[in-house]
Amino acid sequence: MTRYTDLEYLKLSRFGKISYKFLLFLYAIPVWFKNLGITIWKGTKSFFLKIGAEFKEIGQTFVHGDWKTKVSFFIFGFGSFARKQYIRGVLFLAMELVFIWYMIVNGGNWLSQLGSLGDVPRHVKPGTGTYDPNYDNSFNILLYDVLTIAWAFAFIWTWRLNIKQNKIAEDILKSGRRLRTSKEDMRSLLDDQFHKTMLALPLVGIMIFTVLPIVFMILIAFTNYGTGHDPANGQLFDWVGWDNFGQLFTWSNGTTGTFSATFGQILGWTLIWAFFATFLNYIMGVFVALMINRKGIKFKKLWRGILVMTIAIPQFISLLYVSKIFGNNAYVIKALQDMHIVGDKFSFWDDKVLSRVMVIIINLWVGIPYLMLIVTGVLMNVPADLYESAKIDGASGVKQFTKITLPYLLFVTGPYLLTSFTGNINNFNVIYLLTGGGPKNTNFDVTIQVTEAQKCVIGAGDTDLLITWLYNITTGASDGKLYNLAAVISIMIFIVVSVISLIVYNLLPSNRSEEDYS
Structure with a gap:
């Protein structure tokens, strides 16, 4: 498309100016989509490069770290305890213990049913005329699977943070400086780290009440959840893949x-x-x-x-x-x-x-x-x-x-x-x-x-x-x-x-x- 100079534009009639601006708008749309595609490609490439850099750093930390750091790869907070940062150690270790306990008691069971979303609908116990209390609920299975997977991501993030904190602490000690005490850590949460303290609760709220419901809703789109497959009526629903989207884009x-x-x-x-x-x-x-x-x-x-x-x-x-x-x-x-x-x-x-x-x-x-x-x-x-x-x-x-x-x-x-x-x-x-x-x-x-x-x-x-x-x-x-x-x-x-x-x-x-x- 030929672009006019400012002088050429001023010479246009009023209708010509409007038409020219409209053509510029139409021309800008495919260019914008092209730039969007380039941005997405660069963002995706940058994301994977950062993931690669993270794995590289984790490997180098394990190879070059001291024995306290190496043990912390398996026992969260061990390095923090060994370096007398007790509050950090308690928080890291509590996260690991709670996650392991949850996966043994409930999480593993929920994840094992993710593929089927349940096999046993509500049914009457033979010879009793009453409903058997032991039956599957597809809605609960999918919901708790989403929560379990989110909990697993939080566990992985905590593990990575635990390793990073060990590396930082080790580097500080090697440079001859001293580490913060637990008391100083708590004070910093109300001082130089106060922004993190204030943002923590809203961030958790956004994850629980916004992000996870959106993920759950997206997953529902790949099931047959509804009339005829409603857990509220003791029925089960299953994965149907892209069938629901197929109905949306079928005009035959x-x-x-x-x-x-x-x-x-x-x-x-x-x-x-x-x-x-x-x-x-x-x-x-x-x-x-x-x-x-x-x-x-x-x-x-x-x-x-x-x-x-x-x-x-x-x-x-x-x-x-x-x-x-x-x-x-x-x-x-x-x-x-x-x-x-x-x-x-x-x-x-x-x-x-x-x-x-x-x-x-x-x-x-x-x-x-x-x-x-x-x-x-x-x-x-x-x-x-x-x-x-x-x-x-x-x-x-x-x-x-x-x-x-x-x-x-x-x-x-x-x-x-x-x-x-x-x-x-x-x-x-x-x-x-x-x-x-x-x-x-x-x-x-x-x-x-x-x-x-x-x-x-x-x-x-x-x-x-x-x-x-x-x-x-x-x-x-x-x-x-x-x-x-x-x-x-x-x-x-x-x-x-x-x-x-x-x-x-x-x-x-x-x-x-x-x-x-x-």
Whole structure:
């Protein structure tokens, strides 16, 4: 693609400039993916080089280390005890003993069942008429296997840290310096190492409550967990490999009535919804903020206060109330019918196009106040001398907005736009409380063969987003609970959001030209 110089660009017409910028954007996308691939390759290569360097260092530590260090390879904390660093020694040794005890008592048993996820379903004891308490639970097996593997990684990390600490201590003693005492170690945790002390608990929390559930969810996507294979009903589920993903990417059965077709159409509407819910809110929020902040506008605090009040009202209450106002038997429709504007069978929520337009419009009422407050803060911090200079140069109000106000707004609110867009992709509240995903669309019904003798029909509505569809699939609002397919949808949502976020983030002014606004 031919790139224009600044002078050539200035000579272009307004339409030419817009077209040129659009072509630059299209050209940047494959280049960005190419750079992403290069970055991933370099990152992968660097990762394996670091792993190799770690193994090399471990080997050299064992070969060149003293006998205390060598024993510490097998008995955690031995070197720390021998060098009178007792607290470190206790912590390292406790980790080893607890891990060995856990693996003997429970961990080994859980790992042995990882391949089968259980063999004995809940059953009635012969001759008793009661359930045998000894049966397998696939959910528990998979859950405790994930925890056991995570515990094993923590054990390996502790082993490596134990070796590294022995090497550091040995090097300190060889240089003629003295080691920290246990008391000094404890004091350092509240002084020069305080940042590690403060970050330890949040890091553990992130691992337990964020990372491990994500890993568990990904593994569920490779099973048949759901109706017909639900441990809550005494049934077992198994590994099915890529079968669930195969259903997502199979289009051979036509354009309707398949999981892939329904997913594609709901994904399309989800992206349309996210686009309009984000940018209409942004445009209207900017417009309202500019109007309120104009010179000569009276009662500015009153107008801001009214808009802030809409934030104070819980969405659960306000959205349900609005949903009922526009319901089939509500006074809004009756008033429109009395004025002969609409017919007797008119409904806001039973028409595909109208219901989609309504949720986008009503969402403006929810989102505009937030944008108004954000934009108001930005407008108050735009340097006034820029506007004065623009006026002296004869710039019109429109020029001042496009050349001064808008660039500053995009610079400051660009990250918010990105997070708002990704948040709207997963905006459960607005859709569920207004329409419940309706109106029902029978073309979205998908028949899933869950067992040889049992089928399950999962459906969706015209306003369902991927997140509300996922909710229906997992709560039984459809014909059954299919956690495996819900996990697949969750993974795809993550991929879509990640790709869009990475592309847009790299195009944001706040990421590309920060120095221009500093």
